[in-house]
Amino acid sequence: MSMSEGRWQVGVDHGACIGSGICAGTAPAYFRIDAGKSYPVAELIDSDEVVLDAADSCPMEAILVKDASSGAVLAPEA
Template identity: 35%
Template sequence: MTELWTVEIDSSVCVGSGLCASSAPECFTLETSGRARPPQAPVEAADEVLEAAENCPAAAITLRKVAGGEEVFAP
């Protein structure tokens, strides 16, 4: 069974650099305002999603395990 993560983006600190969307385009998209938008549904745990969160210049991305809500990555 594959682990699932929820992706949260703090839009009040997102600067719209687009690094997350370029690192994990299947997970992140950019809104017309330029801010990142997380997926509506949980995503499969993947290195590229974790890398996107770790490399966010605004530290706006939090990842949590669906099962139990434990933080995988938090700024």
């Protein structure tokens, strides 16, 4: 299975999030800003490369994307 297939878990570290909104601007179907922090619209999603782009664009690296079946970290890039 390639990285672009399957289901992913999406989370946001609210201690690190500064609410820049880059994630919501990059992937509005997957992230929203509420009370100055980012939240995933759903914690378990079908894979979509735009979510990786949003995680990699976060200035605080507050977004964590994992493969739901293996737990492998997909973003942010190490």
